[in-house]
Amino acid sequence: MVKLNRVRVIELVEPDFFGTTLNHNIVMVEGGPSGGIMMIDTGLPGYLDEISKYLDAWGFSLEDISDVVVTHWHPDHSGNAEEIRRISKAKVYAHADEEEYLLHPRRFDLPYDSVKEELGIGEEEFQETLRRINGISFHPVTVDVKLKGGENLADFKVIHVPGHTPGHIALHDGVVLITGDAVRAPHGEPSPPLAFFSWDYVKALKSFKRLLSLPFRYLIPYHGEVVERW
Numbered sequence: 001m002v003k004l005n006r007v008r009v010i011e012l013v014e015p016d017f018f019g020t021t022l023n024h025n026i027v028m029v030e031g032g033p034s035g036g037i038m039m040i041d042t043g044l045p046g047y048l049d050e051i052s053k054y055l056d057a058w059g060f061s062l063e064d065i066s067d068v069v070v071t072h073w074h075p076d077h078s079g080n081a082e083e084i085r086r087i088s089k090a091k092v093y094a095h096a097d098e099e100e101y102l103l104h105p106r107r108f109d110l111p112y113d114s115v116k117e118e119l120g121i122g123e124e125e126f127q128e129t130l131r132r133i134n135g136i137s138f139h140p141v142t143v144d145v146k147l148k149g150g151e152n153l154a155d156f157k158v159i160h161v162p163g164h165t166p167g168h169i170a171l172h173d174g175v176v177l178i179t180g181d182a183v184r185a186p187h188g189e190p191s192p193p194l195a196f197f198s199w200d201y202v203k204a205l206k207s208f209k210r211l212l213s214l215p216f217r218y219l220i221p222y223h224g225e226v227v228e229r230w
């Protein structure tokens with residue numbers, strides 16, 4: 001677990017994602033709006049034991065999570081939200097435009113050609129990952145607090161950054177910028193979301209630029225490495 005300013009980052013790994021290994025950066029902040037730990041994004045179903053071990057090493061447990069912020073509905077972000085809500089009675093926060101997707105997660109219908117163009121993988125590998133991600137089952141997520149952008153959560157401002165999904169949000173406290181999938185940073189290089197995985201790529205690019213124009217010392221993408229700006 002890496003500690004940056006007042007946030008801690010838990011890094012988990014998804015081994016077979018379109019031919020590569022995809023890391024997941026789950027963020028924990030003490031002093032959430034309801035008094036316990038505020039967790040930003042929750043990982044894929046099956047990650048809960050590992051998350052619990054990290055918390056344990058830090059002197060906490062899943063029960064100490066009082067607030068869960070979901071940046072967007074994709075299962076690698078929302079996969080454990082409902083389970084944590086049940087275990088710890090945490091409140092779940094998401095943008096209002098994301099609620100429908102959290103209650104009724106969609107299947108991914110990705111065209112092979114555009115995935116091949118961006119990631120250069122073979123069709124078999126593509127089909128395998130697609131089957132796996134469409135086979136992920138998890139509890140639909142109840143949103144307790146619907147956001148619209150501009151709210152303050154534990155001194156982080158909620159920023160609505162549509163594009164990757166309609167109701168994608170980022171969190172910013174002036175020093176730390178938590179971007180979800182609105183910014184990726186493979187090898188520490190800030191990059192826009194994958195086009196084939198985005199709801200509206202033009203909006204995604206606009207949101208990406210907006211986030212990079214903000215002042216920050218640490219940018220924490222959900223996938224990729226933390227970017228430090230001096």
Ligand SMILES: [Zn+2]
Pocket residue numbers: 072074164181
């Ligand atoms: Zn996503």
Ligand SMILES: [Zn+2]
Pocket residue numbers: 074076077181222223
């Ligand atoms: Zn993701």
